[in-house]
Amino acid sequence: MTDILSKYKNTHFTELPTPAFIINEDKFNLNCQAMLKSVNDLRLKTGKNILFRPHVKTHKTGQGTVRQLGHGVINHYERNTGSILVSTFSEARGILDYQESFGEKYVDDIAFSIPVCIPQYMTRLANTANRVKTLRVFVDNEEHLNNLVEYGRLPGDKKWSLFVKLDMGTHRAGVVTESSEFQSLLKKILSKDVKEVAELYGFYAHCGHSYHASSASQAYQYFEDELKAVNNAAKKVVDMDESLLAKSLVLSVGATPTTTAVLHAKPDLTEYIRNELIGTLEVHCGNYCLYDLQQVSTGCVAPKNVAGFVLGSVLSSYPTRAEMLTDTGVLALSRETSTIAGFGYCINPDEILNDKFTSKGEWYVDRLSQEHGILKPHAEVNCPNLLKLGSKVTILPQHACITMAQFSYYFIVNKKGTVVDVWTPFQKW
Ligand SMILES: Cc1ncc(COP(=O)(O)O)c(C=O)c1O
DSSP states (O other): OHHHHHHHTTOBGGGSOSSEEEEEHHHHHHHHHHHHHHHHHHHHHHTSOOEEEEBOTTTOOHHHHHHHTTTTTSOGGGOOOOEEEESSHHHHHHHHHHHHHTTOOSOOEEEESSOOOSHHHHHHHHHHHTTSSEEEEEEOSHHHHHHHHHHOSBGGGBOEEEEEEBOOSSOSSOBOTTSHHHHHHHHHHTSHHHHHHEEEEEEEEOOGGGGGOOSHHHHHHHHHHHHHHHHHHHHHHHHHOTTSOGGGSEEEEOOHHHHHHGGGOOHHHHHHHHHTOOSEEEEEESGGGTOOHHHHHTTSSOGGGOOEEEEEEEEEEEGGGTEEEESOSHHHHOSOOOSSSSSEEEEOTTTTTOTTOOOOOSEEEEEEOSSOEEEEEOTTOSSOOOOOTTOEEEEEESOHHHHHTTOSOEEEEOTTSBEEEEEOOOOOO
16 A cells, blocks of 8 residues: 555544554554563563464454454563464465565464364365464364364474364354353364374453443453453363363453453462463453454453544535534444443544544544444534534544454554554455
8 A cells, every 4th residue: 555655644643544554663562562562570579481362353454363362562572473373365364474474483372362173164274284383273162173174284284273163152153162052062182083284272252242341341351251261161171181281272262342351450369370371361351452342342451542533524514403414324333232331432633533532523423324324413512513514523432343344444544633654554354
């Protein structure tokens, strides 16, 4: 997107064509730094080696990924991860291409965060594995194992590396540790046929339903649930095969609400990690580099921490119903919701880059259709000022990941609001 960059470099974001997605580089970097430091703190508090694996699905870019891994945001001697999660082949391929274009090895370990071991994807998985030191795949079904056995080892005679995905109650992907399916899955993983082509790396828990938490302490409870579930799973497998070294099992936990809540960690869990956890802890999360209103609704972060927003324009206004029309419809904001009313908060463009703003603005997005957005004043705002047609509005979205997936590029702005870069996401599958 160099042509977009050369066209708009140094332009103030309020002069950009709309709808557009803007990333405040400072806030993005700070969010990455805070999470890395929080994991480092947990390491220090527990005296344990704790791994960190960011998910790249929110922005799907090379530039965002390297920051999540700490490049340019923390001291190089504190940087200790090259592990990421992806949810599409496009993300994996794009990020590997990105690092190769610089001759760098930022990423050396990719885990595919959806169980995709079906025949259609096996060759693509093997091709991805061929380009990175380690690829890890999720399994939650015996058929995944049959497919791996059928495919055989990876090129270079490497074995597949398996994360068993646990269902934490979200009832999306994963197996419940107390189920008979879990027992049979473990038994099969330990069978001769499977061991010939694959080895167990660890257990993976992601409380997607932690997005419904309404306070940091509630979100923290989910972190505890994740920890106990992976530990329990590890104990079960070690009971089944005593030759397995518990310490070598990686127990991966996290989601943005739960890991953000760790920033306020209580000492009792530190004790649990130090004394009870039988494997090596890995923390994973993704959305935290941007945050959004869904995260604000969990009580773990403030609106001022949100690093990305949608820029729109006022297209018309309706004084009798005190509403305005914008070009930020579903295609610019998504139809995601949370306990925060509407589909986005309009923060004053003069305030949105400020890292201290507290006001939620006068307007919010009340209704959407494909291209139309309807702004309404918050209930407590008397006599709202209708904006002049053509005015720019800046909207904090409900869900950054899905909102951003609708933009072909993002404008990166500095503290003053001028465009310093353009990032292109690796979209689709
Ligand atoms: C399996 C899995 N792991 C990790 C993540 C990252 O979660 P979050 O963005 O809440 O940090 C996601 C996000 O959807 C996910 O689906």
